[in-house]
Amino acid sequence: MEERGSARDGHDDRGPAPADADTEPDARYTLANERTFLAWNRTALALVVAGLGIVQLLPPFPGVPWGRHVLGVPLIVLGATVSVASYLEWQRTQAALRRGAPLPRSVLPRVLVATIAGIAVLSAVVLLVSAVR
Amino acid sequence: MPMPPDDPGDADPGLARERTRLAWARTALGFAAVGAVILKEEPAAGAIVMITAPLIWALGRLVIRPAARPGLLARRLLLVTATVVTVAGVALVIALVARAPASLSQLLRHG
Numbered sequence: 001m002e003e004r005g006s007a008r009d010g011h012d013d014r015g016p017a018p019a020d021a022d023t024e025p026d027a028r029y030t031l032a033n034e035r036t037f038l039a040w041n042r043t044a045l046a047l048v049v050a051g052l053g054i055v056q057l058l059p060p061f062p063g064v065p066w067g068r069h070v071l072g073v074p075l076i077v078l079g080a081t082v083s084v085a086s087y088l089e090w091q092r093t094q095a096a097l098r099r100g101a102p103l104p105r106s107v108l109p110r111v112l113v114a115t116i117a118g119i120a121v122l123s124a125v126v127l128l129v130s131a132v133r
Numbered sequence: 134m135p136m137p138p139d140d141p142g143d144a145d146p147g148l149a150r151e152r153t154r155l156a157w158a159r160t161a162l163g164f165a166a167v168g169a170v171i172l173k174e175e176p177a178a179g180a181i182v183m184i185t186a187p188l189i190w191a192l193g194r195l196v197i198r199p200a201a202r203p204g205l206l207a208r209r210l211l212l213v214t215a216t217v218v219t220v221a222g223v224a225l226v227i228a229l230v231a232r233a234p235a236s237l238s239q240l241l242r243h244g
Binding site for chain 1: 146149150152153156157159160163164166167170171173174206207210211213214217218220221222224225227228229
């Protein structure tokens with residue numbers, strides 16, 4: 001019993017790991033990386049709900065029968081894309097943490113901003129076409 | 134000898150662990166919300182998506198020691214991504230097929 005206890009607590013004779021070795025990063029960094037991944041996946045789910053809500057719950061735009069689909073379907077596809085991309089970024093970040101290398105920059109914010117701006121412009125177009133007809 | 138509080142190797146990551154557990158719970162709630170929206174149009178598909186919520190929550194409760202099983206850490210997150218992609222696929226099918234001649238639940242019932 002005593003042996004096992006001292007083995008579990010025996011972290012005193014190990015010096016700091018060399019900077020270039022592949023070591024398991026500090027648990028807090030691993031957890032923070034995981035939370036970032038989860039936050040992106042909640043964003044992805046929100047995009048899916050938004051897309052589905054537009055197609056299913058919104059009344060049709062008068063004169064623009066394809067209006068709801070042209071806004072909702074890209075949001076749903078973006079949701080799946082964000083989820084896959086966030087996993088790849090989690091992997092890249094985790095690998096960088098193991099190596100002690102600088103963290104890679106995320107492309108996800110730019111993808112999200114570009115698509116949401118695109119959807120906003122598209123919404124304006126659909127509304128204008130609907131108003132003209 | 135007391136450890137210095139800012140030594141990253143020895144600090145207790147209890148609060149970080151708690152935050153991460155809460156993040157898993159919020160994500161599980163997200164799945165439940167998507168399921169509830171789908172439930173309105175397609176009860177069968179919605180119920181299946183609702184079931185993923187407690188599963189994701191349970192996945193977050195699993196204690197994984199990264200040093201012992203490094204692959205498990207990644208596989209657990211891959212499972213989340215796979216579920217989100219599947220849910221998005223279901224949403225896409227519903228968005229494109231619903232209110233057409235046959236709805237999903239009708240297909241399930243007759244096919």
